[in-house]
Amino acid sequence: MRNVRIALLVMGAIITPFVGFVLGAMAAAVLARPLTGDPATVDTAIPLVGIGGAAAAVISWTRLLRFAHYRHLRRLRRSGPAVQGKVVAARTSFAKNPRGPGHWTVRLEVAWTDPTNGCIRTASKAFRFTERNRESARDFQRLHSAESTIGVLPGRRCGFLLDVPELPAWWDR
Numbered sequence: 001m002r003n004v005r006i007a008l009l010v011m012g013a014i015i016t017p018f019v020g021f022v023l024g025a026m027a028a029a030v031l032a033r034p035l036t037g038d039p040a041t042v043d044t045a046i047p048l049v050g051i052g053g054a055a056a057a058v059i060s061w062t063r064l065l066r067f068a069h070y071r072h073l074r075r076l077r078r079s080g081p082a083v084q085g086k087v088v089a090a091r092t093s094f095a096k097n098p099r100g101p102g103h104w105t106v107r108l109e110v111a112w113t114d115p116t117n118g119c120i121r122t123a124s125k126a127f128r129f130t131e132r133n134r135e136s137a138r139d140f141q142r143l144h145s146a147e148s149t150i151g152v153l154p155g156r157r158c159g160f161l162l163d164v165p166e167l168p169a170w171w172d173r
Helices: 002-036 039-079 131-143
Strands: 084-094 104-115 118-132 148-155 160-162
Touching: 002 039, 039 148, 039 160, 084 131, 104 131, 104 148, 104 160, 118 131, 118 160
Parallel strands: none
Antiparallel strands: 084 104, 084 148, 104 118, 148 160
């Protein structure tokens, strides 16, 4: 699982912006010369459109990850009923960012009985909220406080999803 997280991080932080920049710069190089005929415009358009392509690629990557998560959640809901799990612990932490807004992280530790072999499994998921969504984070923690029940959708290879409408933090998808 750790290798998947590292691969997604590298893909989202390095490869996706680079490919977006290259595709944007190539589009600018191909389209700017016939449209304007001025080489100075082409030299200006290449980095500007490349930066726009990198931004569009990063936004598309995050949307793709969100789409994949919700599609996986729908597939697990259709494949079988949710197992009732019990929230063992719910912790909220705040991380201040010196360069911008901070974020709240609500980590839920859940225990449930695995339907395939009957043993009790324990795992945790983190949910991240922006600094301005402090009330949403507190409401989420109150709703899923310790000793409350929560739906758990077991997946393949010891994977699982919690049956909640919120999207988990990117490192826990």
